[in-house]
Structures are given as C-alpha cells and as structure tokens.
Amino acid sequence: MAATTPVTNEDRLRRIAQITDTTLAHLDVPDLLDELLDRVRALLDADTAAVLLLDPSSTYLVATAARGVEEEVRQGVRIPVGRGFAGRIAAERRPVIIDEVDHSNVLNPILREKDVRSLLGVPLVAEGGVMGVLHVGTLTPRRFTMDDADLLQTAADRIALVTRTRLSDLDRAAASALQRSLMPGALPRVTGIEFAARYIPGDAGGLGGDWYDVFSLPSGRLGVVIGDVVGRGLQAAVIMGRLRSALRAFALEEDDPAEVLERLDGNVQHFEENVMATVLYAIFEPSLERVSLSSAGHLPPIIAQPGERSALLNLPIDLPVGVSVGPPRRTTTIDLPDHGLLFLYTDGLVERRGSPLDTGLDALCEVVRAEDAEAVCGGVLHRMIGATPVNDDVAMLVAHRLGTPSVVPLSIVVPAVTRTLSDVRSSVRRWLAAAGASPEDAADILVATGEACSNVVEHAYGPAGGTLVVQMELEGATVVGTVRDNGRWRPARGQERGRGTALIRQCSDDMDVTAGPGGTTVTFRRHLTGSSR
C-alpha cells in the first residue's frame, strides 16, 4: 500500500486554492464539474472521480459527472441510498474511506470492472440536505487520510453549490418551457365569439400551476377551462399538464361540466398524491347563448354586459379536486347575451397580502367591461397588477360574444349517432345566422343539412359506427353545404329515405352525391335570397 506523505499547511492552502479558484466561475456547469473532478483527481493522485446526484424520489443516486470512469454517466449508474459505498455516504452524511475494495461493499459494477482498489467519498450537502455524493478511487491500493477527506469535502461543497443553482435554473427553464408548451398558442377561432388570455408568472418563484384552456368539442360546443394547481415551480407545472390532459379527455366523454370535474377529481385522488387544484369548467352551447359551468373551489367568473355593472356570477362552489369525496358537484347554466363577456381568472389576480379578497374582486368588477377581449386583458393587467410585483402566478381568460361575427367556414366532426344531430343543427343555425341567411333560407339549409346527416347516421355505418363531417362555406351569396361520411354508400331505401333525399333537393338549388370506396359526400348549394319565399 502506498504511503502518504504528511500534508503541510502550505500544501493545504495551495490545494484549497485549486478547488475554490474563482476563475472557474465562467465555465458552464458541466465543464466546471469536469474541471473540478480533474483537479481533485490530480490533487489526490486518484484515478477516478465521480459525482452522483439523488434522483427526485431520493431513493437512488444517479451518476452525473465522472472522470476516469466516464461510462458511469453514460450507463446512468444507479445506486440505492443506504446500500453500497456511495449509498452509505448519502444515508450517513459522512465521509467513507475504503482501503481495500471487495465485492461486498461496492455495488457499482463499473468500479468492480475497472478494478478500483481504494475509495474515498464525501456527501454533497446543500441547504441542509444531502443532494449526492462525490467520490475518488485509485487503481492501486492506497490509504486515504482525513486530510484527503477534508479536501474532497471542500470540492464537494463547491460542487453542491453550483449544482443546486443549476438544478433550480433548470427547474425554472423547464417549468417555463412546459408552461409555454401547454398554454394554447393560439386560441380557437370561432364564429361569433372572441377569446383572449394571459399568463403572468409570479415574481418570487416564477411559474406555477395556473392554466387556461379553450377547445372545441366534436358536437360544436366549446370547452373553456381555468385552473390552479396548488404549489409552485416545475412540480406544479408538471401536475398542471397532467390535469389539463385529463380534463380534455373527460370533456370528450361527458357533456355535463359537473360530471367532467367529478371524473377529474376521481383521477386526481387516485393518481396524484397530495395534489389539490381548483378548476372551473364551462361549456358554451353551439349557439353561444348559454353557458353551463361548474366550479371546483374556483373563484366565480365575472359576467359583463353592455350598459350594466359587471358582477361575479352567482355560482355554487363545490370542493376543489383532490380533496376528498364530497357532496355531488353542481352545474349552473346561464344566458350569455349578445356582446356579453365572461372573465375567468385565478386567485393570483385578486389576492394581495394585507388586503381583503373582496377589495380585489370589487376592483376587478369595476375594470372588466363588455368590450374587445384583448382590451379587457390589457385593462385588467394595468389596473390589477400595474407595477406591483405579483407573488403568485396569474392566469386569465376572456370570452366575448360578438354581435356581427365574420363568416369563417364551419367544420364539424362528430360521431355518426343520432344523439349528435341536435348539436350539429345548433352549430349550423348559429353559422347561418352569422352568414346573414334569412329565416327562410336558414330553414331550408337546415333541413337539407339535417336530412343529409340523418342519412349518414342511419345508413353509412355498420355497428362499428363512424364519423359524420359537416362543412358550411359561403361563396359569394351562396351557401355550400357538405356532409360526408367514410362508410359505404347505400342507396336510399324505403319511402322515408326517399322523402329525405327529396327534401334535400327541394331545399337547395342543386345537390350532388359523390360515392366512392372512401365514403360518400353530399354537396348542396343554396343561394341566399334574403327575401321571403
């Protein structure tokens, strides 16, 4: 075994200076770790040096940086805390020296394979907690001293500090990327309504678990969500992402907001540990005239109408999701008049330390008016946040019904079942009104569309079912309606079907059926006369 020469005070200072060298600060973290590991290796005359960090569950150490045993990192070596050489250091939070490595005290197969003979390891400690292990090894037997351990600990402290900073930077960057990817980039464009939304990260911890979402449902309804996962940072943002996806999935299956939130609650209680979130889910009818809402512990939206003072919606508030089994959730249906506006927000907007919640809500009601959705967002931010730092993150969403919507083509895809026929008609009615069709023209086009849809539902598919696609476009003053399926065309049979096809012909200027192996398309045109028949 190699003899170690006693270390002089001068040596100690020189060695520590190598480790704490501030000129290294300009390196980015991976390079800094490599450089520190190289210096540690040189100073201690060791062959290998490695950093292992605790994984988020604190059950494993994962190799993160290594010199001399680089494959540790590439192979992602994992050592259970409490077991083996490194696991013991992390569990006991003290240096461990092994003079003679044998298989019983080293779990890492790479150290065995390399035939590492002696080991010295110290814990990485930051903010009072163990975050990993730094260890060095030699390929020839060597007796590490407590002086060596002290030096290694100095290096470990510096590594712990930069790694901690890097991890929180990464957390922030990841949370920010996640937020960006989860917030709808562009809100859906829907005839007759405009949306605007904002997300403001909190000043202290940056991003959190607030989110908003707008999606069109196959029936032509619109789903609108605002929610707030309790907590901060990457963790809250990740949970938010899961809740958002789960809610979207349930929204496809349930038509009742209370039922959607009930299922979300069940999901959170089963799969998420210690997670609580407030969520408000609203469904806009295809006509946009009515909105059904259910609130899981979320602050009520503000409703604004032209010429009236804005007010909080009088909405029963049920338990947040993730709490416990509670009384049944409730859905409230309200009328949203022409030019009316709904304002949804999270509590970060109105909660201020040392100021009652009602003060914030009153101020919000004053500033939210039934006007341009983007202008409302701007006005609210100016009034409610201004230059004051916000503690919590803030999400807000504005839904503003328009009086004279622009005519964009309508496109609906729904399951080809009778249950959806009524919703399809509502969407078509709304679109026809936006397109300026007279009641007579609208009635005819509605009948033609309805008959074409019934035909698909009744005849296009076998028991497996399929989809029904309805499109409406305005070409000049002519409405072009297209109803499509991807099933097998069957000619109309029986008096009733004959009657349906006849109605399509009678209600349109011309009608065309294209049948092929890929499905059947019925196209009809109807000039908008604007006059009574």
Added chain:
Amino acid sequence: MTAASVVVHPEGSAVRIVMGGEIDLENALEVEEQLTAAITNETSAVTLDLADLAYLDSAGLRVLFALGARLEVLQIEMTVLAPPGSLTRRVLQLSGFEGVAALDG
C-alpha cells in the same frame, strides 16, 4: 340530444296535442309512442299544434304521415296548425302532407 315536448289537452271527445322542441331521427319513435298513447277509441278529432316545433325532419314526417293514415282509417278528423313561414310548415308542404291534412296557421 334532441328534445321534443308532447302535451295532450283533452277537449271533450276531441284532443289538442301541442308539440314543441325538435323531432328528428333521435327521438321520432319516442314521439310516435306519445302520439299513439294520446289517441283513444273515443277520440273524435285531433288537432296537432306544431307552432312551437323548431325542427322536423323526414323521420318526424314519417311519424306524422303514419298518424294521418291511422286517423283516416279510424275516421278521426285531423287538423294541423303550422304557422306560415315556419320551418315545419315548409317541410310539411314540400313533402306533400297537405294531401293528408289541411295546414292551418
């Protein structure tokens, strides 16, 4: 979901049936059952008030045609109220329902 309302008002031996909402493939059979139940052996005249009916498709028409045929066999007088300009009246006219019963406003 398509929703229709069928409200039956007996007026002596006559019966007035007020229909509202929408009738299509989804609920036509259900509506047919309600109509069938509303007419008994004692019924002498039927008035169908369709003024509040917002939508009627060919599946609904089939129900009305079948009702008309049945009432003709039973020799029960049938009157249909469908206001001018309404979708229901338009659909009834286009399908030739006026051959079964006269349309009143």
